[in-house]
Amino acid sequence: xxxxxxxxxxxxxxxxxxxxxxxxxxxxxxxxxxxxxxxxxxxxxxxxxxxxxxxxxxxxxxxxxxxxxxxxxxxxxxxxxxxxxxxxxxxxxxxxxxxxxxxxxxxxxxxxxxxxxxxxxxxxxxxxxxxxxxxxxxxxxxxxxxxxxxxxxxxxxxxxxxxxxxxxxxxxxxxxxxxxxxxxxxxxxxxxxxxxxxxxxxxxxxxxxxxxxxxxxxxxxxxxxxxxxxxx
Amino acid sequence: xxxxxxxxxxxxxxxxxxxxxxxxxxxxxxxxxxxxxxxxxxxxxxxxxxxxxxxxxxxxxxxxxxxxxxxxxxxxxxxxxxxxxxxxxxxxxxxxxxxxxxxxxxxxxxxxxxxxxxxxxxxxxxxxxxxxxxxxxxxxxxxxxxxxxxxxxxxxxxxxxxxxxxxxxxxxxxxxxxxxxxxxxxxxxxxxxxxxxxxxxxxxxxxxxxxxxxxxxxxxxxxxxxxxxxxxxxxxxxxxxxxxxxxxxxxxxxxxxxxxxxxxxxxxxxxxxxxxxxxxxxxxxxxxxxxxxxxxxxxxxxxxxxxxxxxxxxxxxxxxxxxxxxxxxxxxxxxxxxxxxxxxxxxxxxxxxxxxxxxxxxxxxxxxxxxxxxxxxxxxxxxxxxxxxxxxxxxxxxxxxxxxxxxxxxxxxxxxxxxxxxxxxxxxxxxxxxxxxxxxxxxxxxxxxxxxxxxxxxxxxxxxxxxxxxxxxxxxxxxxxxxxxxxxxxxxxxxxxxx
Amino acid sequence: xxxxxxxxxxxxxxxxxxxxxxxxxxxxxxxxxxxxxxxxxxxxxxxxxxxxxxxxxxxxxxxxxxxxxxxxxxxxxxxxxxxxxxxxxxxxxxxxxxxxxxxxxxxxxxxxxxxxxxxxxxxxxxxxxxxxxxxxxxxxxxxxxxxxxxxxxxxxxxxxxxxxxxxxxxxxxxxxxxxxxxxxxxxxxxxxxxxxxxxxxxxxxxxxxxxxxxxxxxxxxxxxxxxxxxxxxxxxxxxxxxxxxxxxxxxxxxxxxxx
Numbered sequence: 004x005x006x007x008x009x010x011x012x013x014x015x016x017x018x019x020x021x022x023x024x025x026x027x028x029x030x031x032x033x034x035x036x037x038x039x040x041x042x043x044x045x046x047x048x049x050x051x052x053x054x055x056x057x058x059x060x061x062x063x064x065x066x067x068x069x070x071x072x073x074x075x076x077x078x079x080x081x082x083x084x085x086x087x088x089x090x091x092x093x094x095x096x097x098x099x100x101x102x103x104x105x106x107x108x109x110x111x112x113x114x115x116x117x118x119x120x121x122x123x124x125x126x127x128x129x130x131x132x133x134x135x136x137x138x139x140x141x142x143x144x145x146x147x148x149x150x151x152x153x154x155x156x157x158x159x160x161x162x163x164x165x166x167x168x169x170x171x172x173x174x175x176x177x178x179x180x181x182x183x184x185x186x187x188x189x190x191x192x193x194x195x196x197x198x199x200x201x202x203x204x205x206x207x208x209x210x211x212x213x214x215x216x217x218x219x220x221x222x223x224x225x226x227x228x229x230x231x232x233x234x235x
Numbered sequence: 236x237x238x239x240x241x242x243x244x245x246x247x248x249x250x251x252x253x254x255x256x257x258x259x260x261x262x263x264x265x266x267x268x269x270x271x272x273x274x275x276x277x278x279x280x281x282x283x284x285x286x287x288x289x290x291x292x293x294x295x296x297x298x299x300x301x302x303x304x305x306x307x308x309x310x311x312x313x314x315x316x317x318x319x320x321x322x323x324x325x326x327x328x329x330x331x332x333x334x335x336x337x338x339x340x341x342x343x344x345x346x347x348x349x350x351x352x353x354x355x356x357x358x359x360x361x362x363x364x365x366x367x368x369x370x371x372x373x374x375x376x377x378x379x380x381x382x383x384x385x386x387x388x389x390x391x392x393x394x395x396x397x398x399x400x401x402x403x404x405x406x407x408x409x410x411x412x413x414x415x416x417x418x419x420x421x422x423x424x425x426x427x428x429x430x431x432x433x434x435x436x437x438x439x440x441x442x443x444x445x446x447x448x449x450x451x452x453x454x455x456x457x458x459x460x461x462x463x464x465x466x467x468x469x470x471x472x473x474x475x476x477x478x479x480x481x482x483x484x485x486x487x488x489x490x491x492x493x494x495x496x497x498x499x500x501x502x503x504x505x506x507x508x509x510x511x512x513x514x515x516x517x518x519x520x521x522x523x524x525x526x527x528x529x530x531x532x533x534x535x536x537x538x539x540x541x542x543x544x545x546x547x548x549x550x551x552x553x554x555x556x557x558x559x560x561x562x563x564x565x566x567x568x569x570x571x572x573x574x575x576x577x578x579x580x581x582x583x584x585x586x587x588x589x590x591x592x593x594x595x596x597x598x599x600x601x602x603x604x605x606x607x608x609x610x611x612x613x614x615x616x617x618x619x620x621x622x623x624x625x626x627x628x629x630x631x632x633x634x635x636x637x638x639x640x641x642x643x644x645x646x647x648x649x650x651x652x653x654x655x656x657x658x659x660x661x662x663x664x665x666x667x668x669x670x671x672x673x674x675x676x677x678x679x680x681x682x683x684x685x686x687x688x689x690x691x692x693x694x695x696x697x698x699x700x701x702x703x704x705x706x707x708x709x710x711x712x713x714x715x716x717x718x719x720x721x722x723x724x725x726x727x728x729x730x731x732x733x734x
Numbered sequence: 735x736x737x738x739x740x741x742x743x744x745x746x747x748x749x750x751x752x753x754x755x756x757x758x759x760x761x762x763x764x765x766x767x768x769x770x771x772x773x774x775x776x777x778x779x780x781x782x783x784x785x786x787x788x789x790x791x792x793x794x795x796x797x798x799x800x801x802x803x804x805x806x807x808x809x810x811x812x813x814x815x816x817x818x819x820x821x822x823x824x825x826x827x828x829x830x831x832x833x834x835x836x837x838x839x840x841x842x843x844x845x846x847x848x849x850x851x852x853x854x855x856x857x858x859x860x861x862x863x864x865x866x867x868x869x870x871x872x873x874x875x876x877x878x879x880x881x882x883x884x885x886x887x888x889x890x891x892x893x894x895x896x897x898x899x900x901x902x903x904x905x906x907x908x909x910x911x912x913x914x915x916x917x918x919x920x921x922x923x924x925x926x927x928x929x930x931x932x933x934x935x936x937x938x939x940x941x942x943x944x945x946x947x948x949x950x951x952x953x954x955x956x957x958x959x960x961x962x963x964x965x966x967x968x969x970x971x972x973x974x975x976x977x978x979x980x981x982x983x984x985x986x987x988x989x990x991x992x993x
Contacts, residue, residue, distance in 0.1 A: 042951070047879070047880075048301065048302070048947075049306065049879070049883070049938050049941060049942045049947040050301070050882055050935055050938040050942075050945055051935050051936055052879055052881045052882075052883035052938075053886060053887060053935075053938035053941065053948075054889030054934045054938065055883075056756070056884040056934070057887045057888070057890055057930050057933070057934030057937075058458040058930075058931070059884070060884075060887045060888060060890060060891060060916045060929045060930075061890075061926065064751070064891055064894055065926070067922055068898070074801070075804075078804060078805065078808050078973070079808065081812075081962075082808035082809070082811040082812050083811065083812070083815060084812075084827055085815070085816055085828075087814065090814075091854070099817070104932075111745070114880065118884045118887070121884070122888070122891075124854075124858050125858060125861065125866075126864060132755065132758055132851070132852060132857060132858050133755050133758055133759060133762060133808055133854060133856020134762060134851075135854075152804065152903060165939065168820075173803050181766055181842075182809060182847065183809070183812065184766075184769045184819065184991045185769055185812065185813050185817045185818055185836070185839035185842070185843065185991055186812075186813065186816055186817060187817060187818045187819060187831070187836075188818075189816070189829045190817075190829075209920075211784075213924060213927065214909075215973055216604070216924055216926065216928075217924075217928060217931060219604055219644050219646075219647075219892060220604075220644055220646035220647065220928045221644065221646050222646070222803055222927075222928045222931040222932055222935075223870075223931070224258070224259075224260055224303070225259075225305060225935055226303075226737060229260065229860035230259055230260030233260060233647075241792040294939065296938060297943045298942075298943075299939050299942045299943050307830075311933070323942070323943070324945050324949050325950070326943075327943065327944075328940070328943035330936060330939065330940055332933065332936055334893045334933065335890075335934075335936035335938065335940065336936070336940040337889050337938045338882075338886045338889065338937070338940070338941055338944075339864065339885070339889075340862075340863065340864050340888075340889070341864065341888070343955075344864060344955065344956070348941075348944055348946070349944035349945050349956035350953075350955065351952055351953050351954060351955055352944060352945030352946050352947075352948060352952055353950075354951050354952060354953050355953060356952050356953060357954065357957075360953070360955045361955065364955075381889070382889075382892050393940070394943060394956070396946070397943075400944065400945065405890045422791060462887075516899070550905060555906075555908065556903040556906050556907055557903065566844055571936040582792060582912050583905070583906045583907075583908075583909050583910060583911035583912045584910075584912055586906070586907065587908075587909040591907070592904075594898075594900065594903075594904055598925070598928070598929060599897070599900045599901055599904045599925070600904045600908060601925070602905070602908060602910070602921060611908055612909070612910065613908065615908035616910055617909070646928060655804050660908065661907070664909065676740075685918075711838050723866075734815075
């Protein structure tokens, strides 16, 4: 049954009988994800776009609040760390991995991370403006590539951890090029390793746990990620 | 028949033939075997027990149930003879939650949003926006911030957004359930005016029947097991099917679901006294000044007043959750039980056995992944032994009919079940005082009755109950005393007999 | 925090946001290419003069730019401690090597962060999200569904902040607010996410009901102009970039460090 290109569902159903059990089902069973053509599996619905945006916005707000409370305390400590500050900075990477795990569409990691970055740029972040958004793009790309390598078919924990690590690596490269350009090799190595480990644990692990919790709480009933864990 | 604007659309008809819908991830269909005809221009009130699929039908008519990813359709659902899923733009839908329907930051932009999506030319958009805002009586500048609108105004804005699209059928899904009585009237009157002017077909879901009886000319009742339970003229259906409607939780006009018996004993000793209390949600910006009140053991105090005067903030302050900006809040020795100072100085754990709080939205209180774990949170924090803990939880599960849901995730319960669970969570630690924010708000009549009985039962056990409420029926049939708060100040409490 | 709307009386408030973002690009590229104090200092001076001249001085010196002034020297300190060592060693401790070279890198880094971040932060504070969305969709022709979806999601910022406050109070009411701030904060963030996603799903339904995402050409109630004012803003951005690059090259301090 065609349901692409904005055409919604249609109802070609024989009307000879209305009694339960004898009606012909108008559509294929939605839980059977393997038979659906890829084009439909990968097309973004309105609810995908809005919920991905909401995740980006929510993460952006949490980080803004987090920065207001903890920034003044943690910033001076982080300034003297030999690159370990990249690990807690990995909380920035949650948006992309979480967005991808919920939406499961190509571009979800990049889009969600860019929205989060744009929100924090609009609220006002220390880096500000275009380079905040550029950082979001690069970090999202790091996670996106991992999901793409698995052809947008694997959303299990190991892949989530890898995607978090990928986002961490992308963040480290971006920061070392743009902001810590004159760093000594030791700093660069510690920074990169911290970002990768922090990304895997915080962005990968926490996001994966959050998706399970969201699914059980019924918040993802309109998404395959939610239906997998919850059929009622 | 009122004269119609030349630009008014043709009213739409609805046909359902053996229609059903099963949401993806659900085993049971939300709607099944539905046969229904609605003629152009009819105004239908759609009733039915929770779970009868009223909302699903309305979403189906609006064409927003989604595609194969979202669920499975059976049979036919037509608007003007075409599949409803293809007729977006012919139908306009307003939902229940005023906070979740605003799309744009500015009033005019929000109304224009639908017109842009329909591809209406720019020079036609703004006149239509202005006319739609006039029709719903929102007399505000086009660049007014939507964030500053009240709930009733937001619902009228949503209606204007729908109206500007000139739909042939207007679909309202409990549009007034989240509003205070003024907001309810505002929205109802705006809808009545709009359908009079445009002649559009109207389908509205709402369990408070009396609100909509003056507007509708037909009542349709969906059965819980599929199909129609009743269909006909409003007065006839309400009169002839009152038993079924009552069982479905519908609020019948002029009927009070349950009245509390007089308290067995006179009100007990005072638990908490507030004198000249100034309260603020955000420190430094007081909402309400100079509140005086007294909470007695074994008595229900209702706090009423218009939206935005700070009733909830007052309740959260006397519950020991917010620090007062000024004035005194003195617990009696019986409530303080050895602690000193005002309740907001107490530790979080110390509140458990003293003052329980039930928030307006139960979801804000949920902490765990199952109903049982949820009820164990308080007893655990008190470090009660496992035996005592289990005993208390089992007792509550039974008393509140939550046993079969013990392992369910709290967020997935129905509205009424969530409400019962949030009350149960608060009383699991046996507080001496209980503060409830809008306990009966937006509930159907069955849930209302259950909650009223529960609250009165707690009163009869000697608990001092404070309820912030907009619900006149609750104040009349359940509360023992009432404190009416006027705009920006507090009126003296009536310490009289029950009304 | 103001994310709802920008005061329309601010200078540049009516300039297409795409132009304001574009104006920061050339300078960002120049300063990312070179790590030296001269180019960055020239840029900072140009920025201060320009912003003051057009009436953005109050915003420039407001608390909103404070994070920049704090973050920049802290980033600089990191580089003083861990920058590539060269010249005389001033202090050593473990992998910390404070050298004449690393101090220079630290100073340059501080100036560079300020020079890049300051205009971006100030200009973004004059950007209204609705105008930004109009610019992205109409001027840059980014896909309207995504741009507008993100814009609509911003409406939930206010209710999410309200949720956060209420969630904090509810945790105190439930007796668990005395200890474990980190775990409680995580739980609270999760609860906020549940509520936000629920509301987002409803918002998506409301938007679809109003024809959002339906096939067919979409029109725009508001226009996003890209006219003379916008080109002037972009040109000024290019001039500042050219000035700072020229100064660095002329003084011989142009220094591409990661070539």
